[in-house]
Amino acid sequence: MYYIDPHIHMVSRTTDDYETLAKMGCVAVSEPAFWAGYDRGSAGGFRDYFEQLTSFEPKRAAAYGIQHYTWLCINAKEAENVALSREVIAMIPDFLERPGVLGIGEIGLNKNTSNEATVFLEHMELAVETDELMLIHTPHLEDKYQGTRMILDMLCGDSRVDRQRVVVDHVEEHTIRNVLDEGFWAGMTLYPVSKCTPARAADMVEMYGAEQLLVNSAGDWGPSKPTAVPDFVLEMRRRGHGESLIRRVVYENPLAFFEQCRRFVFTPPDVAERAGV
Amino acid sequence: MTRTSPGDQVLDQEFLPLRAKLLEIAATLDRIERAGGASDEDIRVEFIRQAISTLLRPDDDRAEQIQLLFSRPYDDEWQKKLLDVSS
Numbered sequence: 001m002y003y004i005d006p007h008i009h010m011v012s013r014t015t016d017d018y019e020t021l022a023k024m025g026c027v028a029v030s031e032p033a034f035w036a037g038y039d040r041g042s043a044g045g046f047r048d049y050f051e052q053l054t055s056f057e058p059k060r061a062a063a064y065g066i067q068h069y070t071w072l073c074i075n076a077k078e079a080e081n082v083a084l085s086r087e088v089i090a091m092i093p094d095f096l097e098r099p100g101v102l103g104i105g106e107i108g109l110n111k112n113t114s115n116e117a118t119v120f121l122e123h124m125e126l127a128v129e130t131d132e133l134m135l136i137h138t139p140h141l142e143d144k145y146q147g148t149r150m151i152l153d154m155l156c157g158d159s160r161v162d163r164q165r166v167v168v169d170h171v172e173e174h175t176i177r178n179v180l181d182e183g184f185w186a187g188m189t190l191y192p193v194s195k196c197t198p199a200r201a202a203d204m205v206e207m208y209g210a211e212q213l214l215v216n217s218a219g220d221w222g223p224s225k226p227t228a229v230p231d232f233v234l235e236m237r238r239r240g241h242g243e244s245l246i247r248r249v250v251y252e253n254p255l256a257f258f259e260q261c262r263r264f265v266f267t268p269p270d271v272a273e274r275a276g277v
Numbered sequence: 278m279t280r281t282s283p284g285d286q287v288l289d290q291e292f293l294p295l296r297a298k299l300l301e302i303a304a305t306l307d308r309i310e311r312a313g314g315a316s317d318e319d320i321r322v323e324f325i326r327q328a329i330s331t332l333l334r335p336d337d338d339r340a341e342q343i344q345l346l347f348s349r350p351y352d353d354e355w356q357k358k359l360l361d362v363s364s
Contacts, residue, residue, distance in 0.1 A: 149351040
């Protein structure tokens, strides 16, 4: 089954992973801007990173037949530095019109601080002014419930935000209902220990339906499994769910969300095959 | 022929993985005891006890209950406190 991973950090993965993803049926990846594992020292560091995301990484993906899309922001961890964040936010428009850029992300909260919330609101303002999609990171572990509620307060507090054009990611059992009830898209991240499993994600599809739900691996430089979405596919099949439901979650839903971006260009795999690409 | 309920069918599928996960929990708790036990003042010990108690409830939202148990509380006055705005 062809699938799309709507949240995976391929800059932190080797080409072995691209090869594996291609073999497993991945036809596209969407890569949000994130933390490098350390706090970057300058806006120049982010400029170089955005260059890597928008120029080099799509070429690396294309070598394996995978279409690559990206998002731009300063991540929630580094948002504690408000001065640096404002420099980076001011720079984002320089990259927004590059091919493959889907919008602003992954913005969010980390420890739910005042500075993080301030920077989140300023990213949100940029996204509204430039009419961009938003991809939102919710905090880990004990911070997730509080942070998700705070994020929803900020999003719902601005009537200009089109909730259909926002995905709130890393939802789990105690946050998914709030996100879906407010009309946002919800992403379930299949990541060891700190987030969800394929089985629990399948449970949530069964409980809430497939409407506006995405699954992703959020594969990054830590212990993570970039093939987590195929694991979800297998779990759903094991439970007897039909191919159309599974395809909806792992292929059609990401496309439906991304198609709202005016720059989104996607070549379906069957078209690519016919064209000999 | 005996008809099994859908719940029994799920149990049939999940029994061995569930057994393995319970053993993992038991072995981890034993490991802590062999190391001298954790401090009773450590709030995480109380959370673990409450989580295990939650498992014994006949509810269908125990995963959500345990998630909330391990979560920092939400304060609906947070914007006044962190962003210096009136709600």
